[in-house]
Amino acid sequence: MHKEIFKNYTPKDRSNLIVILQETQEIYGYLPEEALSDVSDFIDVPLASIYGVATFYNQFRLKPLGKNVVRVCRGTACHVKNSANVLSALEFELGVTAGNTTRDKLFTLETVACIGACSIAPVISINSDYYGRVEVKEITKILKKYRNEEKTKSITEKEVSV
Numbered sequence: 001m002h003k004e005i006f007k008n009y010t011p012k013d014r015s016n017l018i019v020i021l022q023e024t025q026e027i028y029g030y031l032p033e034e035a036l037s038d039v040s041d042f043i044d045v046p047l048a049s050i051y052g053v054a055t056f057y058n059q060f061r062l063k064p065l066g067k068n069v070v071r072v073c074r075g076t077a078c079h080v081k082n083s084a085n086v087l088s089a090l091e092f093e094l095g096v097t098a099g100n101t102t103r104d105k106l107f108t109l110e111t112v113a114c115i116g117a118c119s120i121a122p123v124i125s126i127n128s129d130y131y132g133r134v135e136v137k138e139i140t141k142i143l144k145k146y147r148n149e150e151k152t153k154s155i156t157e158k159e160v161s162v
Helices: 002-008 014-028 033-043 047-056 076-080 083-094 136-161
Strands: 068-073 107-112 124-126 129-131
Touching: 002 014, 002 033, 014 033, 014 047, 033 047, 068 083, 076 083, 083 107, 083 136, 124 136
Parallel strands: 068 107
Antiparallel strands: 068 124, 124 129
16 A cells, blocks of 8 residues: 555655655554565665654654544643643553553553643643643543443444444
């Protein structure tokens, strides 16, 4: 699927590396190893150099994101309002550290420099939903909403396939 991208570019033209990586990530949501190897062959750049570029820029991911991306604001206002405790509670509840995805691929936990909602610090976002003045005791309830949505969707899909 990702090799279709190559038809838009000249082989061995290294100047297209970033845009090819962007398009590849758009297809998969991350940069799979096989795709990086194909890019390396197509533009004739060592795979190690491709990884160097992919890990240098924050926009690129080498691992797939979970279905729900949880972002914890670590900006000044949120820090002062104990976002570190919120982050710790999320890490405990999800069983992963920031920058990782749960085994069931339901959640990816990330930290961000600022969400831009300082007046309601500490703030987290899950996908496009925002939660302000978050307290540690609320974490389980917040995550339960997304877990229940997944269970409901799974049950509905089973009913449809019957």
